[in-house]
Amino acid sequence: MNDLELQRLSAAIGERLKAKGATVTCAESCTGGWIAKVFTDISGSSAWFERGFVTYSNDAKQQLVGVSAASLAQHGAVSEPVVREMAQGAQSAAQADYALSVSGIAGPDGGSVEKPVGTVWFGFAAPGGKVIAKRQQFQGDREAVRRQSVAFALQTLQDDFLAN
Numbered sequence: 001m002n003d004l005e006l007q008r009l010s011a012a013i014g015e016r017l018k019a020k021g022a023t024v025t026c027a028e029s030c031t032g033g034w035i036a037k038v039f040t041d042i043s044g045s046s047a048w049f050e051r052g053f054v055t056y057s058n059d060a061k062q063q064l065v066g067v068s069a070a071s072l073a074q075h076g077a078v079s080e081p082v083v084r085e086m087a088q089g090a091q092s093a094a095q096a097d098y099a100l101s102v103s104g105i106a107g108p109d110g111g112s113v114e115k116p117v118g119t120v121w122f123g124f125a126a127p128g129g130k131v132i133a134k135r136q137q138f139q140g141d142r143e144a145v146r147r148q149s150v151a152f153a154l155q156t157l158q159d160d161f162l163a164n
Helices: 003-020 032-038 057-067 069-074 080-092 142-161
Strands: 024-028 097-105 118-125 132-137
Touching: 003 032, 003 142, 024 032, 024 057, 024 080, 032 142, 057 069, 057 080, 069 080, 080 097, 080 118, 080 132, 097 142, 118 142, 132 142
Parallel strands: 024 097
Antiparallel strands: 097 118, 118 132
């Protein structure tokens, strides 16, 4: 997805959030604030996006969005339990209706047999306590993995949470 397509998707998300009178936040690790950037590329986004969290380190995940040290130690930063906690923690800290979180291995280093480069976990928190997590395996260089992660997170938010 190119920059223009990401902006179109972000604008569509903003329209749906405005129609619902709802807000969104994000807790980003491997995407490093790219989702927040795409949201704020849209004029008027302050009506539905007030803040996001770049939680690149484990300490940041704990301090900013309340990820437990136990989850990080037991499962690692790139895991289902951690992205669930990131999404819930961001939702609570920002007092937002919806939250999305991203933690992955963009490469070129950092991969393992269990979690190869391109492994990315996503968390989504919605009103009423609904939290889901999804894992994707992306291909390409660091830029490609990060761009695909942003696109997947936004597309999933729109399709699975804002479509109705």
